[in-house]
Amino acid sequence: MAEIRDLPTEQGPGRGHIYSADVPARADIVLGHGAGGGIGAADLMLLASSLPGHGYRVILIEQPWKVAGRKIAGRPPTLDAAWLPMLAGLDLSDRVVVGGRSAGARVACRTAYDVGASGVLCLSFPLHPPGKPESSRAHELRAPGERGIPVRVIQGRADPFGTPAEVRAELANPEWVIEVAGAHSFGRRPIDVLDAALxxxxxxxGADA
Structure with missing residues (x-):
């Protein structure tokens, strides 16, 4: 069972769902949801239920628009503006990996330096809108690395928002992208996402963790 904590922002309350490790946590893994779905996405729920058993505390963040029951996410600046105070309101450890699925991964990349993240874990990074590779968000994906923050991307083989090959082409090291079955929602094997995250x-x- 998760501990649920309301987190105030200027846009109204957000919410943190905290899944604690049974032993002292190696790190905090803070994940945001996508622009269409919520924290109930199969991959997010599997990470939240499974990673604590491997020594990680997982915190799933619900944006204020989702808590308020709205169906459409706000513009990227409003998502970032809510994410920052929500993370500041948590008792995070010295080792924090931020990330999330789709739009949540974009937020994490844009704000990783500001929150002092150790690393960024992207699930289905939406490199571009489907069919519009010219509208690239590669600058967001590269932003953490330009500040010395490592990034890893778990990407579905048939993701219309950017294939693993497209994402690899935008990063300095192709090994930073882990290809799994499925499209933007990963399909029926979220266990592959868990294995990749581990x-x-x-x-x-950090290698010494």
Whole structure:
């Protein structure tokens, strides 16, 4: 069971769903949801229920627009403006990996330096709108690395928002992208996402962790 905490922002309350580790946590993993769905996405729920057993505390963040029951997310600046005070309102450890699915991954990339993140974990990073590769968001994906913050991306093989090959082309190291089955929602095997996350988290929190 998660501990649920209301987190005030200027846009109204957001919410943190905290899944604690049974032992002292190696790091905090803070994940945001997408622009269409919520924290109930299969991959987010599997990470939240499984990573604590591997020594990570997981915090799923609900944006204020979602808590208020609205169906459409706000513009990127409003998402960032809510994310920052919500994370500031949590008792985070010295090792914090931020991330999320789709739009949540974009927020995490844009704000990673401001929140002092150790690393960024992107699930289905939306590199561009479907069919519009010219409208690239690669600058957001590269932003953490330009500040010395490591990034790893778990991407569905048939993701219309950017294939793994497209995402690899935008990063300095192709090994930073882990390809799994499925499209933008990963399909029916969220366990592949968990396995990939477990493989890359040590690199995001430091080799000595």
């Amino acid at each position: 493989a890359v988290l040590p690199a995001l929190i």
